[in-house]
Structures are given as structure tokens and as C-alpha cells.
Amino acid sequence: MQINDIIWNRIRHKDLEEQTIKSILWKTIIDEYKIKKNIDISSYLISISISWSTIFIKTNKPLINKEISLIENIILEKFFWKLKKIGINRYDFEIRYL
DSSP states (O other): OOHHHHHHHHHHHHHHHHHHHHHHHHHHHHHHHHHHHOOOOTTTEEEEEEETTEEEEEESOHHHHHHHHHTHHHHHHHHHHHHHHTTOOOOOOEEEEO
């Protein structure tokens, strides 16, 4: 196996892992908010991005950011449990809201 193949496989794996993390967090936020507040906020979520160990959650309403931050501990607990369940052992995330 050539060095280019090794590098390419690592980049693909990292991209796949990031996509998985973002998808799991997106779904967890929507599910937990629905459980706690009985409101579907999927239309308010715009994006989730990862930069190093910081996850940025972007919504189209600042009030939603505040509401999500109020149940952040519950969201993170479920989120990390789901990551562990599928074998991703990254627990060093900081959440920021945009």
C-alpha cells in the first residue's frame, strides 16, 4: 500500500467520523428537545460543524440556542452514549452556539 493510499484512507475515515458525529448530535438535539419541550425544532437547526474539538451549532433563532443550552447536559449525555455505542471514543467536545 502506498503512502497516498494510507493518507487518503485516513482522510476518508475522518470525514466519515465527522459526518457521523454531526448526524448523531443533530438527531439527539431534535429528539431530546421534543421529549423535554414537546416541540419539533428541526426547522430551526441550520448546521452543525466541527473545528478541532469544538462543535458549532447554528440555528436561525437565538432563543432556540438558549433553549438548547438549558438542556445541554442531557443532550451531551445521550450524545456521548450513542457515540460510545458505535465505537467513537471522542469526549473532548466543547459546544458553541451560533
